Amino acid sequence: MLAYIIRRVFQSVIVLLAVGLVAFSMFRFVGDPIENLLGQERTVQDVERLREALGLNDPFAVQYARFLGRAVTGDFGISYRQSRPVSQIIAERAPATLELAFVSGVLALTVGIGLGVFTAIRRDGWAANIIMSVSLIGVSLPTFLIGILLIYLFGVQLRWLPTFGRGDVVDLGWWTTGFLTSSGLKSLILPSITLGLFQMTLIMRLVRSEMLEVLRQDYIRFARARGLSAKSVNFRHALKNTMVPVITVTGLQLGAIIAFAIITETVFQWPGVGLLFINAVQFVDIPVMAAYLMLISVMFVMINLLVDILYVWVDPRLRIDGRHT
Amino acid sequence: MSNLPDATRQGVEPLDRMEPAEVVQPSRWRSIWDADVTWSFRHSPVAVVAAVVTLAMILSAIFAPWIATTNPFDPASLNLMNGFSRPGVPNAFTGESFWLGTDDQGRDVWSTILYGLRISLFVGFMAVLFALVLGVLLGLLAGYVGGWVETIIMRVADVQLTFPSILVALLIFGVARGVIPIEYRDQMAIWVLIVAIGLSDWVQFARVVRGATLVEKNKEYVQAARLIGRKPGAIMLKHILPNVLSPVLVIATISLALAIIAEATLSFLGVGAPPTQPSLGTLIRIGQDFLFSGEWWILFFPALTLLALALSVNLLGDWLRDALNPRLR
Amino acid sequence: MDMPVLSLRNLTVDIPTRHGTLRPVDDVSWDIAAGEILGVVGESGAGKSMTGNAVIGLLDPPAHISAGEVLLEGERIDNYTLAQMRRVRGKRIGMVFQDPLTSLNPLLTIGEQLSETILRHLDVSRSEADARAIQGLDEVGIPSARNRMGAYPHEFSGGMRQRVVIALALCAEPTLLIADEPTTALDVSVQAQIIALLKRLCRERGMAAMLVTHDMGVIAETADRVAVMYAGRLAEIGPVSQIVGQPRHPYTDGLMASTPAASAGQARLRQIPGAMPRLNRMPDGCAFHPRCPRAQDKCRVNPGPKVGTADERAACWFPIEQDEAAA
Numbered sequence: 001m002l003a004y005i006i007r008r009v010f011q012s013v014i015v016l017l018a019v020g021l022v023a024f025s026m027f028r029f030v031g032d033p034i035e036n037l038l039g040q041e042r043t044v045q046d047v048e049r050l051r052e053a054l055g056l057n058d059p060f061a062v063q064y065a066r067f068l069g070r071a072v073t074g075d076f077g078i079s080y081r082q083s084r085p086v087s088q089i090i091a092e093r094a095p096a097t098l099e100l101a102f103v104s105g106v107l108a109l110t111v112g113i114g115l116g117v118f119t120a121i122r123r124d125g126w127a128a129n130i131i132m133s134v135s136l137i138g139v140s141l142p143t144f145l146i147g148i149l150l151i152y153l154f155g156v157q158l159r160w161l162p163t164f165g166r167g168d169v170v171d172l173g174w175w176t177t178g179f180l181t182s183s184g185l186k187s188l189i190l191p192s193i194t195l196g197l198f199q200m201t202l203i204m205r206l207v208r209s210e211m212l213e214v215l216r217q218d219y220i221r222f223a224r225a226r227g228l229s230a231k232s233v234n235f236r237h238a239l240k241n242t243m244v245p246v247i248t249v250t251g252l253q254l255g256a257i258i259a260f261a262i263i264t265e266t267v268f269q270w271p272g273v274g275l276l277f278i279n280a281v282q283f284v285d286i287p288v289m290a291a292y293l294m295l296i297s298v299m300f301v302m303i304n305l306l307v308d309i310l311y312v313w314v315d316p317r318l319r320i321d322g323r324h325t
Numbered sequence: 326m327s328n329l330p331d332a333t334r335q336g337v338e339p340l341d342r343m344e345p346a347e348v349v350q351p352s353r354w355r356s357i358w359d360a361d362v363t364w365s366f367r368h369s370p371v372a373v374v375a376a377v378v379t380l381a382m383i384l385s386a387i388f389a390p391w392i393a394t395t396n397p398f399d400p401a402s403l404n405l406m407n408g409f410s411r412p413g414v415p416n417a418f419t420g421e422s423f424w425l426g427t428d429d430q431g432r433d434v435w436s437t438i439l440y441g442l443r444i445s446l447f448v449g450f451m452a453v454l455f456a457l458v459l460g461v462l463l464g465l466l467a468g469y470v471g472g473w474v475e476t477i478i479m480r481v482a483d484v485q486l487t488f489p490s491i492l493v494a495l496l497i498f499g500v501a502r503g504v505i506p507i508e509y510r511d512q513m514a515i516w517v518l519i520v521a522i523g524l525s526d527w528v529q530f531a532r533v534v535r536g537a538t539l540v541e542k543n544k545e546y547v548q549a550a551r552l553i554g555r556k557p558g559a560i561m562l563k564h565i566l567p568n569v570l571s572p573v574l575v576i577a578t579i580s581l582a583l584a585i586i587a588e589a590t591l592s593f594l595g596v597g598a599p600p601t602q603p604s605l606g607t608l609i610r611i612g613q614d615f616l617f618s619g620e621w622w623i624l625f626f627p628a629l630t631l632l633a634l635a636l637s638v639n640l641l642g643d644w645l646r647d648a649l650n651p652r653l654r
Numbered sequence: 655m656d657m658p659v660l661s662l663r664n665l666t667v668d669i670p671t672r673h674g675t676l677r678p679v680d681d682v683s684w685d686i687a688a689g690e691i692l693g694v695v696g697e698s699g700a701g702k703s704m705t706g707n708a709v710i711g712l713l714d715p716p717a718h719i720s721a722g723e724v725l726l727e728g729e730r731i732d733n734y735t736l737a738q739m740r741r742v743r744g745k746r747i748g749m750v751f752q753d754p755l756t757s758l759n760p761l762l763t764i765g766e767q768l769s770e771t772i773l774r775h776l777d778v779s780r781s782e783a784d785a786r787a788i789q790g791l792d793e794v795g796i797p798s799a800r801n802r803m804g805a806y807p808h809e810f811s812g813g814m815r816q817r818v819v820i821a822l823a824l825c826a827e828p829t830l831l832i833a834d835e836p837t838t839a840l841d842v843s844v845q846a847q848i849i850a851l852l853k854r855l856c857r858e859r860g861m862a863a864m865l866v867t868h869d870m871g872v873i874a875e876t877a878d879r880v881a882v883m884y885a886g887r888l889a890e891i892g893p894v895s896q897i898v899g900q901p902r903h904p905y906t907d908g909l910m911a912s913t914p915a916a917s918a919g920q921a922r923l924r925q926i927p928g929a930m931p932r933l934n935r936m937p938d939g940c941a942f943h944p945r946c947p948r949a950q951d952k953c954r955v956n957p958g959p960k961v962g963t964a965d966e967r968a969a970c971w972f973p974i975e976q977d978e979a980a981a
Contacts, residue, residue, distance in 0.1 A: 015484055026496075030503035136643070140636040142586045144593045145609070145628055152616055218756035225710055225751075226771045226822060227744030236770070240761045252487065259492040266594050281499035281596050289499050300487050316806040317760060 008308050012301040017068075019297040023290040024067045027077070028056075030286055076291035081283050086291045090273060095176045096166055097265070097272030101257045103188055104196035108257070109250065112200040116207025117242075121234055123212065132208075138201040143260060147194040147267035154190060162187045164269040195264040199253045206249055211242040244315050251307030255300045365648040375640035382634050386443040393436035398601070412622050426622040428611065434622060437608055438630050444604035445634070448518050449585040453577055455523030456584075460530025461573060465561045467531065468538025479535065482528040490525035494587055497521040498596050511599040518597050522587050529576050537569040571649045578642035582635050589631055605631040657728045658685035659830050659862035660709065664722035665732075667701075667708050669933075671716075676933040678704045678717070680886040685965075686862040688829070691853070693877030693894065694866045695909070697930050701886040702866045706832045708732075709864070710747050711739040727829065745775040748823035752835040754815035758807035764791075764818050765803030768825055775826035790821040794851060813844035817851065824855065831856065831863040837872060849876050870913040874898055879965075882906045885930055885941035887957070892966030902962070902973040905942045940971070948972045 051057055055066060070076070076086035119128040155163030167183030169176040178184025214220065215238055223237045262274035269275070273292065280288035366372055385392055412426040412434075425434040467475040485493060501517040502510060541547060542565065550560050591597035592606030600607060605627050612624025667679035679701040686692045694702045707713050709724050711734065724732040731742055743749070751757045759767060768787035772778065778786065784803070791799035794817040807815055816836065823831065833852060837845040853876050856863045865877060873880055873894065880897040882889045882905065890903035901907040911924035928945040931937055940958045943949040950972070958970040 015487070018484060026500055026503075030500050136639065137636060140582065140586075140639045141632060142589055142593075142635070144590060145632065148609070148613060148616065148624065148628070152621075156617055218751055218753060219759040221712065222749070222751055222757045222819070222822070223759065225712060225743055225749040226774070227740045227742065227826075228770065228774055229740065232770065232774070237759050237762070241759065244761075255487075256489040259489040262491070262495070263590060263594065277495070278594055278596070281495055281502070284499065284503040286499075286503060289496065293496060296488070296492065304487070315761065317808050 004312070005305075005309065008305060012305055015301055016297060019293060020068050020071065021064065023071075023293045024064050026293075027067065027286055027290045028063065030284075071291075071294055076294070077287040079280075079285055079288050081280070081285045081288075086287045089276065089288070090291060090295065091174075093271060093273045093276050096178075096270060097258065097261050097274060099178060100188065100191055100195060100264070100270060100272060101261055103192040104199070104261075105254050105257050107192060107196040108199040108203055108253070111196075112203030113207050113246075115200075116204040117211060117234070117239060119204070120208045120211035120215065120242075131204075135201045135204060138197060139205075143194060143198055143263045144267050146197055147190070147264060150190045150194060151267070161190055163190065166271060191264050191268045191270055194267065195257060195261060198260065199257055202253055203246070203250055207242060207246055210245050211238060214238045214241045217241070240314070244311070247307055247310055247314065251303050251310075252300075255303045258299060259296060365644070369644055369648075371640055372644035375637040375644070378633055378637040379641060382442060382630075382637070383446060385439055386446045389436075389439040389443050393433075393439045395433050395436050397432040397437045397440060412626075425626050426620075428623045429615065429620075434626050437603065438605070438627055441603050441605045441608050441627060442630060442634070444515065444598055444602055445585055445588055445606070445631070448515060448522070448588045448598070448604065449581055451519045452522035452526065452584045452588070453580045455519060456526040456580060457530055457573065457577055459523065460527035461534050461566070461569075463527065464531035464534025465538055465565065468535040469542060469557060469561050469565070475535070478531065482531055485525075486528050490522075490583070491587060491590060493525035494521040494591060495594075495596065497524055498591065502596075511601060514597070514599050515602060518588060518591060521591070522584050525587070526580055526584065529580065530573060533572045533576060534569050537572065538565050541565045541568050575642065575646045575649055578638065578645050582638040582642060585631070585638065586635050605634075658687050658725075659690075659727055660686045660864065661725040661728075662705070662709070662722065663725065665705065665708060665719065665724060666721040667704055667713065667717055668720035669717045671934075673934060677936075678886050678933060679708060681722070682883070682886075682888045683722075684881055684888065684891055686830070686864060688862050689856065689860045690878045691856055691863045691865055691876055693873035693880045694864060694883060695868060695870065695873055695880060696883035696889075698868060699930060699933075700883040702868075702883055703834050704886075705883070706749070706834050706864060706866055710743055710749050710832060711736075712743075712749075741775075744771055744823075744828065745826045746828050747830045747832060748826075748828040750816075750819055750823045750831065750833040750836045753839045754812055754819050755839065757819050758815060758822075760807055763804050763806055764810075764822075765805075768803075768822060771822060772825050787821075787825065790825045791818070793855070794818070794821040794824075795847075796821070812840055813847065816840060816844075816848050820848075820851065820855070824859075824861075827859070829861060831861055832866070833863060834866045835868070836865070837869065838867070845872070852876070870898075870910070882909065885936065886933070887941060888969065889942065890968040890970075892962075892968075896966060900974075902975075903942075903968040903970050904946050904948050904972075904974065906968070907974055908945075940969075 074087045122128040151163045154161045166178045167187035168181040170180045265272045265274035277292045467478040498521045589606030592604045593610045598604040598607045608627035615623045665682045669676040769783040772783040788799045877894045881891040890906045908926040939954045943953040
């Protein structure tokens with residue numbers, strides 16, 4: 001098991017190095033960093049001095065290593081557009097995105113698994129059929145349309161909930177939170193539903209199909225043949241086996257929530273990292289784009305690792321610890 | 326196993342068993358289209374409706390210049406006085422009536438939707454075509470050649486698959502903006518969109534084609550073709566490719582729905598089709614500004630069109646997957 | 655001992671499909687007494703497993719019992735509700751499936767699966783349930799049973815897993831055991847052990863057993879009586895010595911002649927020409943007539959009459975007579 005995890009960590013590092021290479025290449029070759037820093041008024045000497053100072057004359061590998069070294073310490077350079085350190089900008093914005101992603105993730109996971117199990121057990125019931133039909137519309141409905149729909153309904157028509165921004169936030173020094181004020185909590189409702197709905201639909205459909213597959217297995221039949229109660233068959237025997245394949249995909253989906261926050265944050269003008277990234281794409285603010293890419297991949301890789309470990313924890317077949325030999 | 330499959334094995338023969346594994350291609354195609362798919366199509370009202378809607382949208386997009394009442398992007402045809410006309414209500418100033426209303430510039434919403442549909446479908450189809458060609462070629466190559474070629478292709482695919490395609494598309498779009506000089510950006514926007522969406526979507530094709538190639542490669546007929554000295558390229562295209570067409574067709578249909586949504590999303594985010602060539606997503610972005618002031622139709626009709634299009638193509642893809650893969654049902 | 659443990663009375667199972675109704679089990683009747691092992695043989699698709707599933711109420715919809723009765727110790731159970739049936743399954747009827755590799759839940763220890771079943775059916779405490787579970791494992795021949803309670807199924811070999819499956823099926827002490835091809839998926843060397851185990855357990859507990867198999871060797875060795883099924887119908891039933899030695903139904907005769915174990919001494923194995931008809935293409939009359947060497951016109955019109963007594967009978971117009979077989 002330890003060897004397995006070490007191998008996964010090793011693979012993760014390779015992935016991060018590859019993504020780092022992409023990020024660095026963007027940084028280095030898209031647009032001219034010198035032009036972005038010096039503007040129109042410059043002399044050949046200025047350019048050469050800056051090139052030397054920035055290390056742009058060094059071999060590619062050296063520059064790449066230096067870029068990685070800085071990235072590890074959280075130094076992603078200066079934003080072209082805001083002329084401030086990228087790390088500082090992202091640190092300001094991160095709490096907003098993470099809180100939104102957290103609420104959406106919990107929503108998607110609990111409701112998605114719950115509905116998935118329900119529709120699998122009552123596979124031919126009318127309620128399950130309605131849920132499945134609605135979920136197909138949910139998959140076809142682009143996230144931003146869901147957001148707009150919710151804004152129109154609850155913001156414009158009913159005037160129950162705020163339609164943009166985070167509301168009042170409490171500053172905890174290194175973190176700002178919307179969890180502690182009523183306007184902050186109210187502001188979270190619509191964006192987190194918007195962001196969570198698509199992942200919820202996916203998780204639900206996945207749980208349903210996996211569960212149906214598990215319910216066809218011989219051990220479920222055998223459990224029934226032993227007269228176990230429906231509750232025991234469905235939840236003790238079937239659900240646990242359903243979770244094994246579901247964990248992988250669900251992990252990826254939770255990672256995707258952070259990326260999909262880009263859309264939700266744009267619709268709701270949510271002051272998070274996603275909105276920052278969209279603005280960076282529009283204005284070709286390469287350092288911000290590169291930093292975002294790196295951070296997202298670190299997050300994904302960590303989620304993947306976590307999923308792998310969870311996998312081992314759930315499935316005894318992967319646990320080779322010599323306890324019963 | 327359970328007792329039902331045992332019984333159905335006796336009774337209703339599963340579709341995949343009806344054709345022997347080594348059928349030659351023409352009869353395979355005929356058997357697929359003659360027997361299963363058309364039968365299941367005729368018996369699936371949802372698929373028929375979805376197909377009709379999709380086809381109607383494609384035709385309206387192609388013939389937009391003849392169906393649209395005005396060309397919304399010809400400044401000469403616009404009258405600012407017509408701005409904000411309600412659907413079906415004659416304009417207070419000009420007395421003109423527009424059945425889906427007009428936007429702030431006085432553009433007829435019906436016409437902008439038709440032209441927007443044109444852009445959306447064009448980008449969607451081209452992006453899928455791009456992803457398909459790229460994915461199928463790389464998948465064939467990985468499966469047939471193997472070795473380090475396969476390792477590199479599939480590793481890249483794995484890594485890319487970890488990232489949501491919308492993020493990949495955004496990054497490609499951002500990089501392209503950095504590379505393309507500012508004065509060409511709007512002109513090139515549509516093509517950048519196609520490449521960005523296409524590049525974010527090739528992995529599915531490559532994985533399926535590679536898997537099928539690995540299976541087909543060891544079949545006798547491929548061995549035979551190799552023995553009589555056919556070139557690898559010819560074997561891949563003439564012998565292996567026809568065998569992977571049905572899964573590729575399914576993925577292409579589902580990808581089309583995803584590509585249309587991706588395009589709309591990017592345009593909505595303001596990094597897709599420019600306002601001078603608005604797609605459905607751009608129209609929705611524009612319409613959002615007027616939602617709060619009550620001019621709902623500017624957003625509503627493009628959004629409805631997008632939803633109907635995405636849903637129809639999705640349903641079509643769902644049905645096609647079930648029809649071509651009876652075991653997955 | 656008068657009352658049979660299991661009685662099937664004209665049991666019929668139907669599967670409605672798009673192309674008409676299929677009848678995988680057609681008018682099957684038999685009794686199994688306490689302590690008796692009834693072997694049920696036939697080709698795959700003959701309705702053997704379907705009959706077993708019908709008895710324990712595990713037919714997959716749309717398959718259902720359309721006619722006839724299932725009596726367990728004289729009590730009709732085929733019209734039980736699902737809740738009532740759950741009290742019968744495991745408690746009064748134990749069932750063993752073909753593949754021990756897939757019959758056990760891979761994520762639960764065998765101890766968990768055993769005690770859960772015991773607690774479900776018997777009014778005992780947790781520790782009592784564990785004790786019974788260990789005893790059950792002991793009984794089926796799992797070495798150092800106490801230490802193996804916490805093991806997962808993948809830590810056992812195939813034969814050991816089938817022993818665990820048997821322990822699970824019998825842990826609530828049912829009066830009837832249905833074993834559906836219990837040895838088919840096992841190595842030949844292990845098969846004999848499992849069969850011996852089943853036989854011993856039936857004898858010790860006085861349990862009735864319905865042993866579904868297509869392996870004539872297993873039948874000859876284990877069963878007291880044998881039922882031969884063909885295309886959903888009961889072709890012949892009788893004591894094992896008679897079925898193996900003096901079959902009366904031409905199909906049984908063909909089956910025996912084609913089986914190495916039952917046709918010892920015969921120079922060459924015979925084979926039955928043709929194949930069993932599919933359920934959707936059943937011939938009129940006797941289902942076996944297209945392959946039967948004795949078939950005449952009336953076989954093509956009406957199914958064979960049941961000749962013989964309730965305990966030993968064949969459904970045939972022209973059964974093989976004793977003097978004929980000897981010749």
